[in-house]
Amino acid sequence: MGLSWNDIRANAARFARDWKGHGYEKGDAQSFYNEFFEVFGASRRRVASFEQPVKGLPDNKRGFIDLFWKGVLLVEQKSMGHDLEKAHQQALDYFPGLKDADLPRFVLACDFQRFELYDLDENRSIKFPLADLPKHVRAFSFIIGDKPAAFKDQDPANIKASELMGQLHDALLQSGFVGHDLERLLVRLLFCMFADSTGIFQTKWLFRDYVRDHTDEDGSDLGGKLQHLFEVLNTDKSRRQTNLDPDLAQFEYINGDLFAERLAVASFDKNMRDKLLKAANFTWEKVSPAIFGALFQSVMDKKKRRAIGAHYTTEQNILKVLGPMFLDDLNAELAKIMADKSSRRTAMLRAFQDKLASIKCFDPACGCGNFLVIAYRELRRLETEVIKELSDQRELDVAILSKVNVDQFYGIELEEFPARIAEVAMWMTDHIMNVLLSDDLGQYFARIPLRARPTIRQGDALETDWSSVLPPEECTYIIGNPPFVGSKQGEDEQRAQIHRLAAMKGRKGTLDFVAGWFLKAGAYVQTSRATIGFVTTNSITQGEQVAQLWPILFQRYKLEIFFAHRTFAWGSEARGKANVHCVILGLCRAQQAPSTRRLFDYPDIKGDPIEVSVKSISPYLFDAGGLSDPHTVVARLSRSPADRPPMMIGSKPIDGGFYIFTPEERAAFEEIEPESVDLFVPFIGSHEFINGESRWLLRVDRLSPTDLAALPHVRHIISQVRDFRLGLIKGKNKRKIKEGSADGAKLAEYPTRFHVTIRPTEPFLVVPETSSERREYIPIGWAEPPTIPSSLVRIVPHATPLLFGIITSRMHNAWLKIIGGRMKSDPRYSIDIVYNPFPMPVLDDTKTAQIAELAEKVLEERAKWMPASSLAHLYDPLGMPPDLKAAHRKLDAAVDKSYRKEPFASDRNRAEHLMGIYERERAALLELAAKPSRKRKAAVVEVEV
Missing domain, CATH: 3.40.50.150 (Vaccinia Virus protein VP39)
Structure with a gap:
């Protein structure tokens, strides 16, 4: 081949540019095809002729083939915009008038701006505009004597290709080829496949064909052959051995230190070789740069990926x-x-x-x-x-x-x-x-x-x-x-x-x-x-x-x-x-x-x-243009202001789950030890509260020694809790104890008691720690003794309908969703960031009564459906009862108006307004936060509320 495919592509680009928008069948066809053959470094005169006469057309007419290369190519040329389907049929009409030896394999219908090439032996065709000629030049490889190329592109490189490389990585890893050498090998293979597909290697598919034709099918010699290839790629052509295998000599000198280091020789088998050949057959030139991250992620160990936080952006x-x-x-x-x-x-x-x-x-x-x-x-x-x-x-x-x-x-x-x-x-x-x-x-x-x-x-x-x-x-x-x-x-x-x-x-x-x-x-x-x-x-x-x-x-x-x-x-x-x-x-x-x-x-x-x-952007990512200081942030406030009752977190058993029972587990336990029936109390977290499900807590902290001695199965549970806490102390999950602010050794000394026990003595307001982002409202409500709240809910003893009305409103939800934290995308309720610093409205008696009344109306609408329907059902975006939604809307409007007369356009608008109030109150809140507070030092804490 006189020209490389890269030269041909460049020639094709010039040809496409020169003939863009031009083309008249009678006046331009000969110039067009003379220049077209020159794209490939070939002379049209040596192989093909114009206006070849032919007999035997329909109705026994005589015709002229626009361009004819006996046994190879027949061209039917039209002026711009003509119907190429008809041109194709016209070309086929010439066939009866041709000798069998002269019948062409290829038929081209063209109007200067569009090409339709048909391979009659393979029953394939390819159609493309003139501008795309550089991408399809290999379809005309017959012009320079090459074996006709398949018109259909190789499969594009995509996730499947990276998965294939991941599988090859896993196979090499299992065989004992690990670490630095494995990683460098995969990088080199990736480069070779890309160079193969894009023309860095002057002969297309040079690498694929080298692997396919120069290595044994069982893969036994593939590692050594790759090593030899890498050495060639790292050697300037002027310094290569003169008796080098001609197929290896065709590879370009790459440099860039990519192939400089000598790696250990990998041992391949047939399966690994097949995977490499399959990956090499992709058209890597079509790859998006994002695929390289996908390739890396696909071969990494899952635990390792999590450990270094490796995420790849589209x-x-x-x-x-x-x-x-x-x-x-x-x-x-x-x-x-x-x-x-x-x-x-x-x-x-x-x-x-x-x-x-x-x-x-x-x-x-x-x-x-x-x-x-x-x-x-x-x-x-x-x-x-x-x-x-x-x-x-x-x-x-x-x-x-x-x-x-x-x-x-x-x-x-x-x-x-x-x-x-x-x-x-x-x-x-x-x-x-x-x-x-x-x-x-x-x-x-x-x-x-x-x-x-x-x-x-x-x-x-x-x-x-x-x-x-x-x-x-x-x-x-x-x-x-x-x-x-x-x-x-x-x-x-x-x-x-x-x-x-x-x-x-x-x-x-x-x-x-x-x-x-x-x-x-x-x-x-x-x-x-x-x-x-x-x-x-x-x-x-x-x-x-x-x-x-x-x-x-x-x-x-x-x-x-x-x-x-x-x-x-x-x-x-x-x-x-x-x-x-x-x-x-x-x-x-x-x-x-x-x-x-x-x-x-x-x-x-x-x-x-x-x-x-x-004008400016807050770190909460809303418009801070209305703030005196756009840098205002909400500081943690560990105590509640005087205008609201304190909120607290629920009980923290730190028991390894041994004191917590499903209804089925409770029934089985009571069957074994009937005397334990009065020891179980309801235990709620966010999931149970929202979904109306039951869990039970085994309360053993008030048993007398005599009663406990008569309950062997309860004693066994207590011993399991003690062993779990001792296990934490010895090194497993020490952080869990630390997060509970407890001394591990002392906590293990009190296995019948929780780290923190919150024991309500009257109805209390329950706020789930997390709730689905899909819900318009956080499902907040009441629970009653003897229910024990877990640390997965927040509770407010002595709460009023007024407080319920304010913190269940869209105004409070906007604060929660924008200022508060999240678990993935689900809002996560915090006492120190959401509840305590929340700017409460200033209310007169009339507004107080109005909000409290509307809050009661929300509870009444809920009660019509409960307990048959859970809070999850009632606050499902698709299933929320219309009357309940209407009650919330009226409550929202009343709370909104307690902050300002003008309506709010969005939740973000509400949060921006609340931040303005917070900014004005921040100094007083920081002063409140600076007051010394009592720190818990006891191993266990019990609070009746």
Whole structure:
């Protein structure tokens, strides 16, 4: 073959550009096909003729074939816009007048702008527009004597391909090929398959065919053959042995250190070889950059994935960061330049290209580099538009024109395998963009051997000095999705890192691991104009974490939120994908903050956002323009103000579940020990209260020694509780004891008692700790003694209908859902953040009576359906009784009006109003919080309320 396929693709791009919009059958056909054959480095005159006469048409007419290559190709050419189906049939009508030896295998119907090629031997066809000719040149491989290629593309690379690589990883791992060598091998194989598919290797499918044709079917020699191939890929062609196998000699010199290290030789079997060949048969050029993260995630151990918080963001979500961070502005800037018709336009385009080439992106938790590759791809797309505009259809050197390169991108990654994947992904993206630019300009260019490389540092981002990777004054954008690990899930070392970075006095706090990246980024940009854009769990914008993290970012590091996406459902394209609800936060230094900020809201967390412009953005991600201080956060308040009765958490058994029984377990126990019948009392948590289900608590704390001696099975339960608590003390789940604020040894000394017992003596208000996000209202209600509440509910003794009416209203729910924390996306009720700091309305006697009366009406409407219907049924969004909903609406309206006369447009609007009240009351609340409180020191606590 005189030309490589990359040369042919470039020729095809020029041909498509030259003939765009042109084509008249009689006047242009000969020029068109002379130039078409030249695309492949072939001479039309040597093989085919125009206007070949033919007899035997229908009605015995004589005709002329537009272009005829005996035994190979027949072309029926039409002017632009003509019916190609009719043209195809006209071509077939010539066949009876041809000798059998001259019958062509291929028929082409064309109108200059559309191609329809038919392979009559294989009964296949392919149809495409002129602009797509570079993508389909291999369909015409017969022109240069190659074996005809299948018209149907190979299967596109997708999740299935990454799963296949995951299976290959698992098979190698089980065989004992592990660690560094395994990870490097998989990265090299991925690169080879991509190079095979995209033209980095000049002969397409060179790698696949090498594996298929040069290794034994049982896979026994595959490891050694791959090792030899890697050595060839790492050797300049001028330094290779002269007697090298010709098939190996065709491979390009890659460089870039990708193949420099000598790995141990892997032992393959037939199954592994088959998996590799199947993966190699995918069209990897069609891969989205997001697939590389999916590949990595698919081969990682599930427990390891959870431990390091490895979550991979979809391309759509990455663009939610990059768009408002810089791409939207760059696109707008380019559009403005394109619209400029003055003499300054060329200089402006060149200055814009230089600006693109000066951008440096840094992802300090880069994983497989998804953020970096997509950011690079988008910058190259913008640069390509500039180059096309500057080229003015001239023959230009792409190598000189393209200034944006992979060495503008930096990352830190803890694990070696994804760090190497990130490097390879950047090179792959570079080649994809080079090919697209070549197609646009009609000149092939590839950056092989690799010279520029991204900087991907392997290490712990929270321990690494970021300025040693990229000096902050050189950085333009900090991007990424740091690990999603909650404070309760993190390892001790991770919690220590966060505490050290936060440098908070006193209590360690409950910051999630992801907060470490915000703290490091805040410190890093102090000598930089870089902006920050992170995808993160919504936990750092809710609950008690807000008051711990954001004052540091606002006050210590002088940052502002200049764009944000409120909570949305995060998506991943990988096996074992995570279930996470995220927000996106864009931060900059205060002096860089724009006068208006962009806030994206999600009416449907799985849908598209609605964008609004606001003056400032609160860390709770609402419009803070109405606040005197937009940085206002709700501080924990451990005691209730005088305008409401105290709320408390329920009982904490810390018993290993041995004192808690289902109805069936209780019945079985009473059958064994009938004397225990009076020891069981109802025990409710959020689930039981909302769903109307029963659990029972075995109360043994008031048994006399004599009574206990007569109950051997109860004694056995007590011994199990003691053993469980001793097990905690010895090292299993020590944290559970610590979280209960109890001394483990002392708690084990009192096995008949709970850590904390709350024993109501009169009806009490019950507030579930968590409730489904689907519900419009939190199902709040009353319970009565002898019911014991668990720590999964909050209770208010001595509550009134007025209090019930206020905290069951939409106003209070808005505060809970926006200010309070969440379990995934479900609201989580907190005494210190939600109840105690909640701004109560100022009521006169009339309003007090009105709200109390409407609250009673809500309870009356509930009572019509209970107990046959549970609170879960009554507050199901689809099944809520109309009269109950109407009662709530009237109560909501009354509570709303107790705050202001004007109606509220949304829950976010309600929360913004409440935050304004809280801001005015905050000083008094902080003074209340500063008063000393009694600390429990006893191993067990009993409270009658």
